[in-house]
Amino acid sequence: MTDFTYTILIPLVPLAVFIFVGLTGHKMKPIVSGLIGTAGLAFAAVLAYITAFNYFWIGHTAGTGYTSIKAFEISWLHLTEHLTIKLGSLIDPISVMMLVVITTVSLMVHIYSIGYMKGERGYHRFFAFLSLFSFSMLGLVLATNIFQMYIFWELVGVSSFLLIGFYYEKPSAVAASKKAFIVTRFADLGFLIGILMLSFNTNTFDFQTLVSPTGPAITQAGGAAFMGLSVLSWSLIFIFMGGAGKSAMFPLHIWLPDAMEGPTPVSALIHAATMVVAGVYLVARLFPVYALGAPDALHVVAWVGGISSLFAAVIACTQTDIKRVLAYSTMSQIGYMMLALGVSGFGGHEGLGFMASNFHLFTHAMFKALLFLGAGAVIHAVHSNDMSGMGNLRKYLPVTHATFLIACITIAGIPPLSGFFSKDEILVAAFEGNKALFFIEYAVAGLTAFYMFRLYYSIFWGKETHYHHTPHEAPLVMTIPLMILAFGSIFAGFLPFHNLVTSDGLPFETPTEWSIAIPSVLIALLGIGVATFMYRKVTGVPDKIAGAFSHLYKWSYHKFYMDEVYLFVTKKVIFNLISRPVAWFDRHVVDGTMNGIAGITQFASVKIKGFQSGRVQQYAFVFVTGAIALVLIFVYLW
Amino acid sequence: MTGTIPLMYFLVISTLMFFIGIYGFLTRRNLITMLMSIELILNSVNINFVAFNKYLYPQHLSGHFFSLIVIAVAAAEAAVAIAIIINIYRNFKSIDVDKVDQMRY
Numbered sequence: 001m002t003d004f005t006y007t008i009l010i011p012l013v014p015l016a017v018f019i020f021v022g023l024t025g026h027k028m029k030p031i032v033s034g035l036i037g038t039a040g041l042a043f044a045a046v047l048a049y050i051t052a053f054n055y056f057w058i059g060h061t062a063g064t065g066y067t068s069i070k071a072f073e074i075s076w077l078h079l080t081e082h083l084t085i086k087l088g089s090l091i092d093p094i095s096v097m098m099l100v101v102i103t104t105v106s107l108m109v110h111i112y113s114i115g116y117m118k119g120e121r122g123y124h125r126f127f128a129f130l131s132l133f134s135f136s137m138l139g140l141v142l143a144t145n146i147f148q149m150y151i152f153w154e155l156v157g158v159s160s161f162l163l164i165g166f167y168y169e170k171p172s173a174v175a176a177s178k179k180a181f182i183v184t185r186f187a188d189l190g191f192l193i194g195i196l197m198l199s200f201n202t203n204t205f206d207f208q209t210l211v212s213p214t215g216p217a218i219t220q221a222g223g224a225a226f227m228g229l230s231v232l233s234w235s236l237i238f239i240f241m242g243g244a245g246k247s248a249m250f251p252l253h254i255w256l257p258d259a260m261e262g263p264t265p266v267s268a269l270i271h272a273a274t275m276v277v278a279g280v281y282l283v284a285r286l287f288p289v290y291a292l293g294a295p296d297a298l299h300v301v302a303w304v305g306g307i308s309s310l311f312a313a314v315i316a317c318t319q320t321d322i323k324r325v326l327a328y329s330t331m332s333q334i335g336y337m338m339l340a341l342g343v344s345g346f347g348g349h350e351g352l353g354f355m356a357s358n359f360h361l362f363t364h365a366m367f368k369a370l371l372f373l374g375a376g377a378v379i380h381a382v383h384s385n386d387m388s389g390m391g392n393l394r395k396y397l398p399v400t401h402a403t404f405l406i407a408c409i410t411i412a413g414i415p416p417l418s419g420f421f422s423k424d425e426i427l428v429a430a431f432e433g434n435k436a437l438f439f440i441e442y443a444v445a446g447l448t449a450f451y452m453f454r455l456y457y458s459i460f461w462g463k464e465t466h467y468h469h470t471p472h473e474a475p476l477v478m479t480i481p482l483m484i485l486a487f488g489s490i491f492a493g494f495l496p497f498h499n500l501v502t503s504d505g506l507p508f509e510t511p512t513e514w515s516i517a518i519p520s521v522l523i524a525l526l527g528i529g530v531a532t533f534m535y536r537k538v539t540g541v542p543d544k545i546a547g548a549f550s551h552l553y554k555w556s557y558h559k560f561y562m563d564e565v566y567l568f569v570t571k572k573v574i575f576n577l578i579s580r581p582v583a584w585f586d587r588h589v590v591d592g593t594m595n596g597i598a599g600i601t602q603f604a605s606v607k608i609k610g611f612q613s614g615r616v617q618q619y620a621f622v623f624v625t626g627a628i629a630l631v632l633i634f635v636y637l638w
Numbered sequence: 639m640t641g642t643i644p645l646m647y648f649l650v651i652s653t654l655m656f657f658i659g660i661y662g663f664l665t666r667r668n669l670i671t672m673l674m675s676i677e678l679i680l681n682s683v684n685i686n687f688v689a690f691n692k693y694l695y696p697q698h699l700s701g702h703f704f705s706l707i708v709i710a711v712a713a714a715e716a717a718v719a720i721a722i723i724i725n726i727y728r729n730f731k732s733i734d735v736d737k738v739d740q741m742r743y
Contacts, residue, residue, distance in 0.1 A: 612742050613739065613742050614738075614739030614740055614741045614742030615735075615736065615739050616735055616738070617663070617664055617665075617672075617735060620663055620664055621664050624660055624664070
């Protein structure tokens, strides 16, 4: 076995960069801080590639499957004899895959940001936060135990909060960052409850022990039941709640569209490619427990994923802010991944969904980062997010146009680009697992193709628009990452994922199911065709259709009023029925007790303060009287 | 000669001096007079020390030494007290204790 101790450097280098740039960045030229951040990430990326190469090809003997290796571990907090919190790095197929995804996308985003953020105030702050995020995310995927994961999970949330609120002078950005933090924090409450329930029943935080098929989590799965589900199922559902919050699954998705207030490279890195898939990673990490111990919890995962993907795809069709379209598309694609995990079984061909989910995670990271960075280049050129103010940009932005088109084709699932392969595996898994979800996903595939090409045509084709100044192509430092990611989007589909990342570590065969693949491609082509018909040239067709389905259109345009529902629940229900009584209790009972004690003391001291008259002889008299009284008591009464 | 005067006489004298001192301390308004009353109290204690030492433990000298210490302390205390009284006089233009009642609530 190869020694993987060096993997701890992968998160530690960005941490060092964060501390260094964060503390000394304001003293250096902005470009220097950007270069330091990029260099740190490049180092981490190289290490990640070496790790992947060593793990998948060098240290592996054919036919034995991939095992998980605990490369490094220290006791961080030794609380009691039975409760120790450890930190370390765990190397197994999904963590290695995530290392590659995170460092690649993060490196691309770093390079891109050097150009995109040029001239912004707080340039070094931006790079420091990016490094902090990379550190947290890498620590999260390398976690050896669920508590370490929770720590980094929160760190990821904090860095997301900091980066969404990067333009902290803009009230909408501040509101969005708070919303993202509070919603995900609320979901993390469920995660924490789940961790505590799971660890209480199994006496361990350690992933290797938890997921072992002979371990306490799975063998003791029966146990006590509550409302028809075992304790294990409940704890896993709670853990999934944390994952759903981070991954913006319905109904905890409301923060993701607003998170687009952050700078576009941040959206690409955090809210498209890496952080939002943390929930998928969490479920994948605990997958054997879900699959073998608590299939009920897995059904919840599948349905939440399926509903989210449909819900988000419908909303994405009517939004006009290009980043919001991409945000809902992200939510929809993550729904796909969750669904694939949810319908999957464990081991061999049964574990197809597991493999498909990770495959899609990988390809999605490439093309979604590409889409966001392309959108960033467009925004950079026209200084607006609103696609109704765009059109006919293809001649001004040739590189962006080409890469964006590649990404759109990829996400639509047209062979032989990578999105086709991963989406096809998911559809096959859904077909074998759950027919209802399978048809939902067919519909979503069509919608995805439609709204992506609606976006594409609205930006790059359509009407000639007048801009403040002639739009210009982004500088090389921004277009090179686009090209690299486009390359990844095209060819990532040829990676032999079914040999590398499987639920039990053993390779299996995945023949292409043409009976499923061909209809899905046809549906995607149909979606593209409709979008072409409606949006390639300026026509009245979109408005007519919107008028014909005016109710559906309105609901979709207003995101099914989810924000309003949340506002109603928080402002009207929670504030009035819970917060108000609690505040009353605090003000009157808790504070009242304290104020009462203080009041009594004050009252007593006012009453007796006359004793301190300033007259020495009065004091002496009292003293002598007391002394004599004591003498009399001691002499005569004792 | 000591054999002819019983211990009780000394105790009566010292008690009288003690209470005269207390009375003076509590009733006189002049700070100097109050200081003198304190000296009376201290001296009554000295008499007690010496008398008890002489009558009860003639072979020891502790009582004598203790009264010597008291005399020394009394001298120091008188010096400090008079310095304080002078300062009070400078501030209040009076050494009447009733007028010096600013140290109150």
